Amino acid sequence: MPSATVENYLKSILKLSMECERGEVPMGMIATSLGVTPGTATSMMKNLQKEKWLSYKSRKGVRLTPSGKKIGMIMIRRHRLLETFLVETLGLDWSEIHDEAEVLEHAISEKVLERLDIFLGKPRHDPHGHPIPTKNGIIRRLPKKTLLDSLVGTKMKIESILDQSPEFLNFAQAKGLMPGRMVTLVKNEKVADTIELQVEKMPKFSLGYKTAQKILVSD
């Protein structure tokens, strides 16, 4: 029923509402995240409210209704299952799958998606370590801990990569920064805004604080 455009809006709003834990998602974030002008976002919010997918309070922001949340969650599931398929089955690189999935997610039916899920063995994460929601919209929460929130000398398991840009993903792959790998924090140079890392069987390397926060880990 919802158009591809509406699916994108609802998915983005859901992701924003899960990230920045505030009551409403502000207009500006929505416009930025969808790459449209603020006016476009405002007018779309009115349509989405009319369809009961969210409630919109002028100059405050937007909150998804259960039906809006459901559609958003379905889109996340489609996106991540498709990304998994593209890497696991077709052998594409994890840096090139996001844009492909961004389009395919609007074209795949529930029936085909469920077959794909079975074919893939009901995976629980996509190639970037992001959890895949169940058919019923249940999603595992990501750990909060980033590379920055750990002590020098501890060995951690990489859980998830938050940055989706091809450039960063290529870099991360080259350094061994991939979900499942073990990594040790060798040094933390507060003054230099830098940490030094060692991924198992790989040479050491450095990462800025800002970038380090994009790698989620568990011990």
Add this chain to the structure above:
Amino acid sequence: MPSATVENYLKSILKLSMECERGEVPMGMIATSLGVTPGTATSMMKNLQKEKWLSYKSRKGVRLTPSGKKIGMIMIRRHRLLETFLVETLGLDWSEIHDEAEVLEHAISEKVLERLDIFLGKPRHDPHGHPIPTKNGIIRRLPKKTLLDSLVGTKMKIESILDQSPEFLNFAQAKGLMPGRMVTLVKNEKVADTIELQVEKMPKFSLGYKTAQKILVSD
């Protein structure tokens, strides 16, 4: 570059031009085949001509240019490879794949398609026996011979099913009328407009003339 709508138009026009071997494809056929009103088809033809995908002569019809033909052929390839994937890999029934492929064909990139082609082992037909064009747009011609064009008593190989409707495909499957199976023409009752068939290891059954022409065969 072309929108999904344009892709559908060019694919349909190409298929029509291959079926009814006439110089130009008439407007009426285009409108019918796309399920739009004649006026819509006319105005779209002007746009497509502007983009140099075809030449349009008012009240005569339309002929694809090489670049239009190329896009149409790419769409046929995408559609048929996707149908093959849906049946071979995901196990959907051959009666339910057409509509799925009709949507997915606009969402899959060349890169993913080529991976899919390799994954499937470069198939030469889709599940209905239709030839899959090569990457360069070369397509095998279908045999002209239908079930009607054969003599009583001869055994033939089923090559292709031209009717795409789920109802007919379900019926055909139940009777064993599928590409690759051998069939014998048992009787031809001209006055009753009917032929009687026997597919190997299956009970005999009858088919009207009109329907019989939708099954292509070779000896």
Add this chain to the structure above:
DNA sequence: TGCTACACTTTGACTAATCAAAAATAATAC
């Protein structure tokens, strides 16, 4: 040769999605 169907084209209207630019409001600084 004129008439009648049918095929096709034109016209005017509509919807979804978008932008640019102007207007309004809220937040922050001083």
Add this chain to the structure above:
DNA sequence: GTATTATTTTTGATTAGTCAAAGTGTAGCA
């Protein structure tokens, strides 16, 4: 507590794709 800045909303316009209904052209028949 005003002035400046940032955010959001309005307004007016555009584009792609569509339909309904009215208008036009033509092929074949009378």
